[in-house]
Amino acid sequence: MSEIRKAAVIGAGVMGAGIAAHIANAGVEVLLLDIVPEGASNRSAIAEKAVERLLKAEPAAFMSKRAAKLVKTGNVEDDLDALADCDWIVEAVVERLDVKQALYKKIDTVRKPGTAVSSNTSTIPLAALIDGLSEGFGRDFLITHFFNPPRYMRLLEIVSGPATDPATVKRVSTFADVKLGKTVVNCKDTPGFIANRLGTQWMQLAVGEAFALGLTVEEADSVMGRPFGIPKTGVFGLMDLVGIDLMPHVLNSLQRALPKDDPFHKGTRDLPLIGEMIESGLTGRKGKGGFYRLN
Ligand code: NAD
Numbered sequence: 001m002s003e004i005r006k007a008a009v010i011g012a013g014v015m016g017a018g019i020a021a022h023i024a025n026a027g028v029e030v031l032l033l034d035i036v037p038e039g040a041s042n043r044s045a046i047a048e049k050a051v052e053r054l055l056k057a058e059p060a061a062f063m064s065k066r067a068a069k070l071v072k073t074g075n076v077e078d079d080l081d082a083l084a085d086c087d088w089i090v091e092a093v094v095e096r097l098d099v100k101q102a103l104y105k106k107i108d109t110v111r112k113p114g115t116a117v118s119s120n121t122s123t124i125p126l127a128a129l130i131d132g133l134s135e136g137f138g139r140d141f142l143i144t145h146f147f148n149p150p151r152y153m154r155l156l157e158i159v160s161g162p163a164t165d166p167a168t169v170k171r172v173s174t175f176a177d178v179k180l181g182k183t184v185v186n187c188k189d190t191p192g193f194i195a196n197r198l199g200t201q202w203m204q205l206a207v208g209e210a211f212a213l214g215l216t217v218e219e220a221d222s223v224m225g226r227p228f229g230i231p232k233t234g235v236f237g238l239m240d241l242v243g244i245d246l247m248p249h250v251l252n253s254l255q256r257a258l259p260k261d262d263p264f265h266k267g268t269r270d271l272p273l274i275g276e277m278i279e280s281g282l283t284g285r286k287g288k289g290g291f292y293r294l295n
Pocket of ligand 1: 124146
């Protein structure tokens, strides 16, 4: 199996929808699945709404109308069998090991052997993700960590394990490079890989220092945005974009994975403010706003 002619993305949230759109923009058919929303008459409403949002995104749509025709929407209860037709399955569901593993078990019953399966996890080690899964699944499994927004961020971290078939890594890396325009960086299977191990440090620093110095988020971003290499959003704007609700998952996962004496461990401490914001629905752009208000 050498080419990726059809892909699937599971999880139509901030990242999954963006990844699906980026694949469709490259002219490749993609199936976008999410869960069945409770009590909804339209069982594929989450994926359908995600596509609508991508077409309306400001300042520029994430996907052309032509590309949108390449995205087929569905849900993981009614449409799982359609994965048998896909050459690459990207998992982009919530950052929880139990949820991801339960999904992999289902995927493994329907995918054709040799189909690449990758996770967009921010922090969960590959070894933990495939623990208890079939040998064949381990051979075809890797981590493809896209950055937000997937259409514009060029970096793609790829993590493979000792069991991953090098041909699978090559197939996905080549597709990501040639079709998706990504700069692929092969990372070791270490907690947070490269970017998030570093990123959580400066996010903690930004929140801590802004509080200690009594800065507004605008003031903090003016000194911690461009100088940190994040020209447009700044650090606080980036957290709004990423989704504030993702932060505890990322911090907890790193906290569990890093030894206490690791210099990066102290950057994973809980931030009470983040918990309070999530409780009030301030999850960033996908919620009622975050550090910045929504217009
Ligand atoms: P999100 O909360 O925006 O979306 C997650 C989606 O997964 C939701 O629509 C949810 O309904 C769906 N879902 C949950 N369980 C499911 C299941 N069993 N089957 C199908 N769908 C399911 O999350 P996100 O921010 O897009 O993050 C997704 C993944 O990408 C996480 O692993 C996260 O760590 C990673 N990630 C996020 C970012 C970011 O900037 N947000 C960046 C890089 C990586």
